[in-house]
Amino acid sequence: MMKRSRTYDVVVIGAGLAGLMAALGARRAGAEVAVVAEGGGALELSSGSVDLLAGPWDALAEGHPYRLVGSDGIRDGLDAFLAAASAAGLPYMEDAEHRNQAAVTAVGSLRPTYLPAPGAAVVQPGCSVHVVGFQGLREFHPQVVAEGLRRAMPGLPVTWGWSDLPDGVTSLHPLQIARQLEEPACRRQLAARLAGQGVGAALFLPAVLGLDQAPAVRAELSAAHGGTVAEVPLLSPSLPGLRLGSALTRHVQRAGADLHLGARAVGAACGQGRIDSITCQTVAGAVAYRAGAFVLATGGLLGRGLDVGARVPGLPDAPIYETIFGLPVEVPAGPLAATELLAPGGHGFVRAGIRTDEHLRPPGWSNLHICGKMLAGYDPYAEGSGGGVAIATGWRAGLLAGGVAK
Amino acid sequence: MINQYDACLKCNLCELHCPVFRVTPAFPGPKNGGPGIERLRAAGKAVDETGLDLCLGCRTCEVVCPSGLSPAKLVHQPKIDKVRLRGLPAREWLLAHTNLLGEVAVRLPGVTNGSLGLKPVRIMMEKALRIDRRRPMPRYARGTFRSWFARRPSPWRERPAPNGQVVYFHGCSTNYMLPEVGRQTVAVLEHNGFEVILPPQRCCGLPLMGNGEIDEARRWAAYNVAQLRPYAEKGIPIIFTSTSCSLTVKQEYAHLLGVDGAEAVSPLCYDLFEFLAQLHDDGRLRLDFRPSPQVLPYHQPCHQRVQGIGTPAVRLLRLIPGVESWNMDAGCCGASGTHGFKREKYDISMAVGEPLRAALVASGAARGVSDCEACRWQMEHLTGMPAVHPITVLWEAYGLG
Ligand SMILES: Cc1cc2nc3c(=O)[nH]c(=O)nc-3n(C[C@H](O)[C@H](O)[C@H](O)COP(=O)(O)OP(=O)(O)OC[C@H]3O[C@@H](n4cnc5c(N)ncnc54)[C@H](O)[C@@H]3O)c2cc1C
Ligand code: SF4
Ligand code: SF4
Numbered sequence: 001m002m003k004r005s006r007t008y009d010v011v012v013i014g015a016g017l018a019g020l021m022a023a024l025g026a027r028r029a030g031a032e033v034a035v036v037a038e039g040g041g042a043l044e045l046s047s048g049s050v051d052l053l054a055g056p057w058d059a060l061a062e063g064h065p066y067r068l069v070g071s072d073g074i075r076d077g078l079d080a081f082l083a084a085a086s087a088a089g090l091p092y093m094e095d096a097e098h099r100n101q102a103a104v105t106a107v108g109s110l111r112p113t114y115l116p117a118p119g120a121a122v123v124q125p126g127c128s129v130h131v132v133g134f135q136g137l138r139e140f141h142p143q144v145v146a147e148g149l150r151r152a153m154p155g156l157p158v159t160w161g162w163s164d165l166p167d168g169v170t171s172l173h174p175l176q177i178a179r180q181l182e183e184p185a186c187r188r189q190l191a192a193r194l195a196g197q198g199v200g201a202a203l204f205l206p207a208v209l210g211l212d213q214a215p216a217v218r219a220e221l222s223a224a225h226g227g228t229v230a231e232v233p234l235l236s237p238s239l240p241g242l243r244l245g246s247a248l249t250r251h252v253q254r255a256g257a258d259l260h261l262g263a264r265a266v267g268a269a270c271g272q273g274r275i276d277s278i279t280c281q282t283v284a285g286a287v288a289y290r291a292g293a294f295v296l297a298t299g300g301l302l303g304r305g306l307d308v309g310a311r312v313p314g315l316p317d318a319p320i321y322e323t324i325f326g327l328p329v330e331v332p333a334g335p336l337a338a339t340e341l342l343a344p345g346g347h348g349f350v351r352a353g354i355r356t357d358e359h360l361r362p363p364g365w366s367n368l369h370i371c372g373k374m375l376a377g378y379d380p381y382a383e384g385s386g387g388g389v390a391i392a393t394g395w396r397a398g399l400l401a402g403g404v405a406k
Numbered sequence: 407m408i409n410q411y412d413a414c415l416k417c418n419l420c421e422l423h424c425p426v427f428r429v430t431p432a433f434p435g436p437k438n439g440g441p442g443i444e445r446l447r448a449a450g451k452a453v454d455e456t457g458l459d460l461c462l463g464c465r466t467c468e469v470v471c472p473s474g475l476s477p478a479k480l481v482h483q484p485k486i487d488k489v490r491l492r493g494l495p496a497r498e499w500l501l502a503h504t505n506l507l508g509e510v511a512v513r514l515p516g517v518t519n520g521s522l523g524l525k526p527v528r529i530m531m532e533k534a535l536r537i538d539r540r541r542p543m544p545r546y547a548r549g550t551f552r553s554w555f556a557r558r559p560s561p562w563r564e565r566p567a568p569n570g571q572v573v574y575f576h577g578c579s580t581n582y583m584l585p586e587v588g589r590q591t592v593a594v595l596e597h598n599g600f601e602v603i604l605p606p607q608r609c610c611g612l613p614l615m616g617n618g619e620i621d622e623a624r625r626w627a628a629y630n631v632a633q634l635r636p637y638a639e640k641g642i643p644i645i646f647t648s649t650s651c652s653l654t655v656k657q658e659y660a661h662l663l664g665v666d667g668a669e670a671v672s673p674l675c676y677d678l679f680e681f682l683a684q685l686h687d688d689g690r691l692r693l694d695f696r697p698s699p700q701v702l703p704y705h706q707p708c709h710q711r712v713q714g715i716g717t718p719a720v721r722l723l724r725l726i727p728g729v730e731s732w733n734m735d736a737g738c739c740g741a742s743g744t745h746g747f748k749r750e751k752y753d754i755s756m757a758v759g760e761p762l763r764a765a766l767v768a769s770g771a772a773r774g775v776s777d778c779e780a781c782r783w784q785m786e787h788l789t790g791m792p793a794v795h796p797i798t799v800l801w802e803a804y805g806l807g
Binding site: 004005034178236237242246249250256258259261262264281282304 | 734
């Protein structure tokens with residue numbers, strides 16, 4: 001019987017933000033690339049805005065992923081992301097002076113983020129704001145947003161109001177509203193219904209203004225309003241996250257990487273300090289993916305690249321283990337979970353991951369590179385660094401793997 | 407075993423990606439209609455199953471679910487229960503028996519195609535059977551693929567095929583409607599040194615399963631397993647040119663239908679391009695392609711994506727000098743086998759296919775490519791541009807035409 005196998009220069013495991021950037025990096029290095037992934041990543045559930053770092057840069061600990069790739073590496077990654085997103089139809093914009101921008105949340109607080117999703121509501125000095133909710137859309141209350149904004153920025157002129165959805169919108173689910181608003185008649189009617197609201201102010205609407213066609217929907221509303229129309233992300237579902245996830249996944253394939261969805265990596269065959277192949281489960285049995293280099297981008301505990309509890313045969317008992325290669329996992333000392341959900345120092349388990357050298361390789365392995373939330377030593381949520389680390393380390397891991405493989 | 411509904415994280419990923427949920431509020435969606443309803447049912451509560459039959463069975467929800475659940479299976483269960491109680495309605499029976507209709511139609515292709523193309527006939531079909539008149543009927547061929555195969559002399563009469571034998575499971579559409587796909591497949595396999603074997607076979611059963619008729623599907627499956635198993639036991643690969651047939655035989659014969667011996671057949675089953683990609687990986691695929699500069703936007707059938715085998719056709723098309731090909735990743739085409747023919751589903755089917763239509767048009771290409779015939783018909787119906795099986799492109803590039 002024939003053995004099922006696929007041979008590539010580089011195989012990336014995981015199709016979250018880190019894995020997709022790694023695929024682009026390896027393509028840039030000229031490699032033939034496959035991405036294997038069990039399912040979706042955190043990207044589609046995120047706000048669609050990319051956080052780089054909320055706090056000061058000099059406070060980063062030794063061994064932090066950003067220290068491994070260095071400031072040039074971060075810059076390279078950001079440039080690669082900006083170019084990819086823009087080619088995919090999502091023009092993300094940096095602040096001219098490279099500062100964080102103040103993105104508005106669904107409760108009207110301000111969240112520092114480096115790259116707001118295109119069209120995301122950000123507050124700029126000197127602007128005035130009018131928040132509009134849609135009658136019946138329970139996920140979004142304009143008064144809550146307006147009052148939150150007043151608290152966050154005393155002195156900011158903020159008003160709010162309601163609008164009816166266009167007649168063509170027959171649903172109150174954010175996803176279905178977004179799809180129906182892509183229809184030209186619906187867009188036009190919404191523009192008409194908003195006329196007269198917040199004249200001279202920036203209009204902040206719930207982030208349901210279209211799916212793939214969002215830029216066109218927003219442009220039409222802005223033209224009718226005669227000023228800025230921006231979106232405030234809902235908690236769930238977050239359409240800007242979905243837009244970014246879909247567009248980037250498409251772009252990676254357009255750039256020539258093969259995406260193997262529904263392929264769950266379950267094990268590996270290794271030689272002297274090298275990975276020869278990994279094994280994925282498909283509906284007709286196992287497939288061996290052979291490559292010159294591999295990138296591990298399986299997303300840590302939330303992405304299921306790490307798991308808790310079960311023993312791995314032949315390895316010392318660890319409370320948290322890596323699921324494919326059985327790599328040693330660094331778990332911070334002290335309690336794994338803080339007693340409060342939003343504890344200021346974060347939770348220990350979030351920092352669990354794989355320690356690497358500056359080539360993002362775990363000790364002892366020459367052709368395996370780790371990126372994104374699989375890396376040890378950072379807390380994306382407490383630091384506000386999730387998207388940035390995934391981008392910088394993913395891109396670097398891909399370039400390195402592509403270079404090693406070629 | 408944990409219950410499916412207990413493993414559901416309520417993460418919404420399935421709902422975000424479900425092609426039907428986003429286009430119609432009438433569909434409860436994979437999260438609520440799957441694990442959600444299952445939980446109520448298990449608790450003995452009365453459940454509202456309205457709208458569940460709008461599911462296309464594309465299984466996108468299963469591909470994206472981080473908990474490894476199959477909401478699609480749960481959403482489909484009420485239909486199976488209903489058919490078990492009441493049997494298949496006339497329209498569903500007709501749409502699910504393409505093979506039987508095919509046996510008649512290929513003998514009288516002029517009459518069948520002619521009358522299926524007539525407006526009064528379509529209006530009648532729409533009235534009586536709720537088969538949407540706007541959906542073009544696939545055309546029946548003059549003569550089946552099998553009759554062509556039986557008539558032609560094998561190229562391996564004088565000497566054995568250098569690379570051995572393969573079994574070809576052609577499916578109904580190749581046999582009755584698209585015999586050229588079968589002929590091109592045979593030509594390419596023979597060009598690569600294989601002898602093609604054509605055991606007797608029936609419809610894989612997916613149209614029956616999709617319409618909820620599990621017991622009859624199981625009988626057909628058992629017949630096919632009996633035909634295929636002897637070859638599987640000799641290690642002879644079994645090749646499919648329809649991705650829905652391959653998914654069904656690879657997975658559902660054992661999982662949903664529980665047919666004896668299906669596990670022995672599944673490991674030998676390959677989608678045609680999965681097989682050709684394997685040959686390439688083993689260094690056995692002939693690469694004597696003529697340069698043929700062309701842009702080929704590729705649409706991956708949902709029933710191939712859920713197999714976890716990537717997009718082997720794209721990889722092979724790129725081996726042809728001058729070809730630019732990529733997976734458009736524009737979601738489900740919306741046809742989903744027989745669903746797109748149904749009157750009440752036509753508009754949903756077209757709305758689902760809209761992103762694919764836009765991607766095809768934006769590509770500026772002269773034709774699109776997909777391994778599934780239902781996807782190709784939908785691509786043509788959406789855009790008016792032709793869509794071909796990737797084997798057609800390979801066959802042309804090998805100069806076998
Ligand atoms: C709900 C949520 C919201 C967030 N919001 C933001 C935000 O607004 N801005 C921001 O900057 N950051 C945000 N973050 C943080 C940031 O998104 C993540 O830190 C970052 O995206 C992690 O990316 P990743 O690629 O490392 O992992 P993931 O996105 O988790 O991807 C992991 C991938 O690996 C695959 N995988 C896992 N195991 C296997 C296996 N065995 N075989 C094959 N594939 C496998 C998974 O299917 C998945 O495709 C958010 C995180 C979460 C969870
Ligand atoms: S199978 Fe497809 S249409 Fe049906 S619930 Fe799942 S994603 Fe939706
Ligand atoms: S994707 Fe899976 S876990 Fe998430 S809501 Fe759907 S069924 Fe539940």
